[in-house]
Amino acid sequence: MGITYNDDSILARFFGQSANYTDIPNELFSRYNVKKGLRNENGTGVRIGLTRVSDVVGYAEGEDKQVIPIPGDLLYRGYSINDLFAHRQGNAGFEETCFLLLFGFLPTKQQFRDFRNSLADRYMLPENFLVNEILRTPSKDMMNCLQVLTLALYNYDEDPDNINFYETIRKGINLIAKFPTMACHSYQAKLYEMYRESLIIHYPKKEYSIAENILYMLRPDGQFTQREANVLDGILMLHADHGGGNNSTFTDIVIGSSGTDLYSAISGALGSLKGPKHGGANISVAHMMQEVIAEIGITDDKDEVRRVVNALLDKERYDHSGLIYGYGHAVYTISDPRAELIRKLCYDLAVEQDCLESFNFYKLFEDTVHEVTLERKGKALPTNVDFYSGFAYKLLGIPEELFTPLFAIARVSGWVAHNVENLMYDGRIMRPASKYVGDILDFVEMDKRR
16 A cells, blocks of 8 residues: 655645745835836836727826826727717627727728628537537636637637738637627536536527627527617627736737737636636625625615725725725726716616616715725725626626626627737737846755755
């Protein structure tokens, strides 16, 4: 009988020893002028490139690079999200946004029809993909599943490594069209395999927009209202892109700069978006609000709401981090335009579904957070898009497992646009530098090591 090793004990001991060799004091970051987390000392992001795809406007720079708070705006190819939102085409505003991000200009009616037809022709998954790639290998995590399926599409592409402009756009449009189908079918496979629920597969309809198809494919009866589709379409528009500096887009650009295939770059971006500090933040909001409601109920008692907000800030509630999820942003200082627009979408849907009481509670919580953070921090934390997106998904009956995948469904259009832009106007592999601050050591023979 062989010797059994306690791996956990051994690895824990190794880890304890390694602390002596891996610690990097904060003082060294200042000494060598290294931007920790790619952030400047004033909290702004270090510029890592130039882009004409989109811009996140959250502050102005005064003298000595002082940050001056201003109302936020999000620009897609120079157009304010507020203007694009106000003039969107029925339940297909997301499709027009995709066209704008990919090609740089707003389409004519005929161009828009042609583009929508190109997307619709690509809704369906390749032959045998549903059975071989989804039903036979269901995943317990939908974001990991999307990564695997994105890489699997590589094998169904006749020229997968071709990264010229036309081919990358063609592959990108294919991904935009297929992401909703992959996500919805994968969720149904998970329900069937892991929860023993009935397997219900609705194939996408060409006549439906992407938002309409998502609701159709997710719901057993395939039914939805125009208001519901309009709300989901708006949410997809708001998540389509957010500048070149956010974590997942930066990941996409870094990977793409190596000259690898688009599928690998998008898969990497998906891995980034999964993180709770990025695309997964909306789930943290949902869990936090569930705990708040469990404690005080859906109430209009502002004193009770103030009490729980203070408790969250004092690290006495939820995850004891002192954070209130859905508030604050790395760029927006006064307001997040996406939060302003999604709040209105939630109100309209709450009216249709006769659940204004829940909406009013969220609005009371939001107002209270602004008041309390202004009192305690001298600055009201702005509401960000994550606070209301989870509420909107709840109203739409979308399961929590699909909160972040819906983010990905929207964001793939921005990822493709930035990938193409970087290949066209830079072309070099991204290779930033780091400073070695460890010791220079003499090699020690193994029998002499202590």
